[in-house]
Amino acid sequence: MSSHQTRAVSHLPRHEGIGQRYNADWAAILLGAGLGLTIALEVESMSASDWHGVYPVITSLSRIAALVGSYFALVGLVLVARIPWIERSVGHDRLVRWHRKLGPWSLYLIFFHVLLVGLGYAGGDRVSTIVELWRMTVKYPWMIEADIAFVLMIAAGITSYKKARAKMSYETWWTIHAMTYGAIALGFMHQVLTGPMFIGHPLNKYFWLALYLGAGAVILLWRIVIPVARSLRHDLKVDHVTVEGPGIVSIVMRGRHVAKLRAQGGQFFSWRFLQRGHFLVAHPYSLSAAPQQDYMRITVKDLGDHSADLINLKPGTRVFFEGPYGTFVAGKASRGHIVLIAGGVGITPLRALLDEVDHTKEIDLLYRVSSEEELIFHKELDAAAAYRGARIHYLVGSRREHPMTAAYIQKFVPAFADSEVYVCGPTALVERVFRSAKDAGIPKTRIHTEEFEFHAL
């Protein structure tokens, strides 16, 4: 019960230590410098004729939009390229957040580019924009590819929009989203072959090529070569599959030197099972137990088209993985009292996290499910309760019965305000608990969230 002392001491929360903040600052400066160089491509190659008249100005703006949009797209890919030092210093969750912020901007800018370039040239040529866009497509090299790239990017943008995303399966979203790589590559040639900032400016061209090749190399290395090599080295295979509840299965995998992966409870991997119908799409699932010896376990609820079929995974199936990812780990806790709040199958990372909380800490687990049969890990949780005195509160019933307000949580956990909070579940629950924790006066740095709808779907 060190709560009084710790409250008095001002401290940095562990996940944003000084080193980490500096690294994120450096990343921001680097991002800015690259943006400056990108804008310079256009500025350097401009001449007076580029702003004499409305239409030349429009086409100049369209080129800046295209350059910056492409730059953002490349940065967006590099942010999620799993580069270890960036992952470590910035944190995967924050990288994904940045990726999500940057993505739409990239799309808006490229959209403006197409609109403005059509408008500008149409004005200069005194034809309609539609005619001009058509003329450009048929007349200039690599324009058809650029058009395809534009359509693919719009598709990726629309399907990533929250409301659209909620309506489709993870597999559909993933497939459309992965096409963005192709789109960005397809757009490259029309840039260097028809962009005035590259024509007759070899230095500009080398810079741009280096940017694309650099991004490509990083993605190839960290998203393909290294994950494949690691998967082969650790030789992970399905050991057995068990049913935990209605539509909920656990997959236990066994590999070699699993401890060397340094995976922690609360983290997730991107998994790819080498069985027909599974290997095309990778799925992110959290560990549902801390790794033990050479075993790892995930637990999945039937939500997408793919997860229903996981029950049919044959023992011995090879597993390719990327990871571990995530900063939803016990080590972040700065308080002596930990409150874990789970909604439905959101219990999985919390169940794993429970294995890792050190024994000096007090634990409360609030586990809300809508019906009794959805409760999983009953025995394991009860064992944790008996073994290390964790207080498990099973909250069975509707959202209305268990509203998860600050006052409601405090009924079970009177010292809620002075605890470290971990919450995982559907977005609605996560948002509700986040607000409640803030209402109770808990600073943001002590609230750790994991929306399983985003990566464990």
Next chain:
Amino acid sequence: MLSKRFALIVGGTIGGLGAVVSITPPQFGNSGGLSPNATPAAPAAATSSAPAQSSTAPAATPATPAPAQSSATTSPAQTTKSAGASGTFTGDVAQTRFGPVQVKITVSNGRITNVTAPQYPTESFRDQQINAQAIPWLEQETIQAQSANIQGVGGASYTSEGFYQSLVSALSKAGM
């Protein structure tokens, strides 16, 4: 925290842009390739400073290639070149997919001192913008190569091809 990081991004952007602009100042005042003798923004432009007076130079040189050619044959080799032709030579018009290209060279004692393109595709605004970049580059490349041994410009491959053809014809008229 977010606004601070935003400031860092903006600072980095200004730094990156500023660095490039201070090293190679952009040629805003320049009207680009639309006027024949404008030099491209590339730093290499300095090497072609020789034809700076070029707009008046062609008038001073003999207007028709024929006498120049004959004078070239009569007054051989004071320079390192074997044939020191002088005069202005206009290449044949080369037809490209986007329009005609024609090259005019000014030669003084076997050295190409000025290159212009009286004709190049300007049919569409798009062509104008591309060739505004490409033509000065091709002109400059020719002066540097002192021959038709030019690389051409990526992104303006048709114009480059036409430019090359017309240049070859102009050079042959100059006996080079």
